[in-house]
Amino acid sequence: MDTTERQEKFTWKKGVVQLLMTVVAMIFIFPVLIILNYSFKTKKELYLSNPLSFPTSFQIGNYQKAFKKLDMLRTYPNTILYTFLSVVVLALLCGVTAWAIARCHHKIFKFLYIYFIVGILLPYQALFLSIFIVGNKLGFVNTRHGIIFMYVATGISFGIFLMNSFMSTVPVELEEAAKIDGCSIFQIYFMVVMPLLKPALATLVIMQAFQIWNDFLMANLYLSDKGLKTLTVSIQSLFSAQSSDYTTAIAAIVLSVVPIAALFLSLQKYFIKGMTVGAVKG
Numbered sequence: 001m002d003t004t005e006r007q008e009k010f011t012w013k014k015g016v017v018q019l020l021m022t023v024v025a026m027i028f029i030f031p032v033l034i035i036l037n038y039s040f041k042t043k044k045e046l047y048l049s050n051p052l053s054f055p056t057s058f059q060i061g062n063y064q065k066a067f068k069k070l071d072m073l074r075t076y077p078n079t080i081l082y083t084f085l086s087v088v089v090l091a092l093l094c095g096v097t098a099w100a101i102a103r104c105h106h107k108i109f110k111f112l113y114i115y116f117i118v119g120i121l122l123p124y125q126a127l128f129l130s131i132f133i134v135g136n137k138l139g140f141v142n143t144r145h146g147i148i149f150m151y152v153a154t155g156i157s158f159g160i161f162l163m164n165s166f167m168s169t170v171p172v173e174l175e176e177a178a179k180i181d182g183c184s185i186f187q188i189y190f191m192v193v194m195p196l197l198k199p200a201l202a203t204l205v206i207m208q209a210f211q212i213w214n215d216f217l218m219a220n221l222y223l224s225d226k227g228l229k230t231l232t233v234s235i236q237s238l239f240s241a242q243s244s245d246y247t248t249a250i251a252a253i254v255l256s257v258v259p260i261a262a263l264f265l266s267l268q269k270y271f272i273k274g275m276t277v278g279a280v281k282g
Contacts, residue, residue, distance in 0.1 A: 039063070039251040046247050059247065066252035070234045071226075079230045080259065081144065082219075083212045086151035087205050093152070094159030094204060099193055101160070102167035103175075113164065119157030125217060132221055142225045150222060151212050159204055166200035202267045213260045231256045 034051050039062055041055040049055075097116075101109045124131060131150065132141075140146025170193055178192045194201075216232040223229055235256060239249045 035250055036254060038247060039254045041247055043247055062247050062251035063255065065248045066238070066255055069238055069248065070231065070252050070255070072231075072255070074227060075229055075231050075234045076259075078144075078228060079213060079232075082147055082151065082230065083209050085148050086155070086212050087209050089148070089152050090155050090159050090208055091201050091204055093156060094163045095194060095197060095201065096189065097156075098160050098163035098167055099189060101164055103172075113160070116157045116160045120161060124154040128217070128221060135222060141222055142228060144228065147219065147222045147228075150218055151215075154218070155208050155211065159208065162204055162207070163197070163200055166197060170196050206264055206267055209263055210260060 037051070037054065038046060040058040040060075041049065041062075042059055045053075045055055097112075101113045131154075135141055135146060135150060138146070140149060174192050174196075175188050178188045183191065214232060215230075216236060219230045219233050220236075223233065235249065235252050238252055239246075
């Protein structure tokens with residue numbers, strides 16, 4: 001087979017792959033466009049018009065009502081605070097722990113790694129009663145630090161598992177050279193290892209931020225005080241209260257997606273790189 005035929009065959013295969021990816025992308029984006037379209041419709045159009053038809057006039061008031069009913073001046077900062085602090089603590093703890101497990105070959109570290117793996121196999125949804133009893137006795141119910149602690153506790157197993165798979169990409173020789181130069185253990189991690197783990201940290205941050213931002217069960221279980229509620233809990237109550245006006249509730253969903261979508265777009269370069277490295281090296 002000459003070079004021209006090979007190039008034509010490669011081009012043909014590439015075209016088929018691109019076509020399939022375009023079809024898959026359209027399938028995934030189609031429901032999103034419908035939701036966005038519904039958020040601008042009136043209640044009458046929601047029930048009577050075609051899902052693909054554009055609204056006769058864009059109802060910006062749906063977003064204004066959603067902003068007011070969700071009390072976003074309170075629920076937005078609450079959700080951002082819980083997500084940000086939980087993700088920062090998880091990134092620090094999971095990175096350091098995974099580094100220690102990867103570099104130390106003592107049996108105790110192997111046991112700890114297996115212990116964290118077992119934690120992944122036990123979903124916290126199945127342990128809600130135990131989690132609530134423990135949290136209640138520790139004074140974590142209806143407190144900001146309590147919900148953050150629970151998010152960290154339930155996410156640390158997956159975080160360590162994820163970070164440990166990336167540790168093989170960090171050359172041990174760099175750490176040894178830094179140690180010879182007189183760096184302390186903290187300097188080695190924060191100045192040598194951590195910068196090389198940006199893709200892994202971005203992957204961890206995005207995945208955990210998605211889970212925490214969209215969490216309903218834990219927030220609903222631990223936070224009954226109106227001043228501490230999150231967006232997802234408020235949206236659920238909005239659906240219940242506005243059972244005949246779903247356009248407002250759909251507009252609320254769109255508003256809740258904006259921050260987490262912005263986070264993904266800002267870190268997607270590292271996220272894609274991190275997922276690729278983990279698949280090859282893990």
